Amino acid sequence: MVDDILIKPDLQFSIACDSIRREDNGKMMFIGIFEVIGAKKFPARHHELFIANRWIKGTGSFKEKTRIVKLGDNKVIFETKEVFFELKDIGSAHTVISKFMNVVFPEPGKYQVEILLNGEVMRYYPIILTQERG
Secondary structure (H helix, E strand, O other): OOOOOOEOOEEEEEEEEOEEEEOOOOOEEEEOOOOEEEEOOOOEEEEEEEEEEEEEOOEEEEEEEEEEEEOOOOEEEEEOOOEEEEEOOOOOEEEEEEEEEEEEEOOOEEEEEEEEEOOEEEEEEEEEEEEOOO
């Protein structure tokens, strides 16, 4: 990498799931990919949630943050600390895996996962919380 050249990377994917495992051959397994979470009562506690983000086609040093926001009032439900990573050349890739423990969703409705790079929202997508019967 040539000094002082910064190329903002692309977010190849962002996946919300229940668990992530790495096989002996290095492949990642995403278990329980979801976009809807059902709960019998609210506030609802989701005991374990993973979000994996893979960055590609960039060069330089970057900081990533992932957060979950309640739509409507834009209240941040949970967010990670900033994660610093470096892409040495345009062919490099870096995957950031965030583990959220005991996330409390105050009510049913629409929430949003936001992926930030150097403070700028690069991608966002919904997670819907539904009230289950019974």
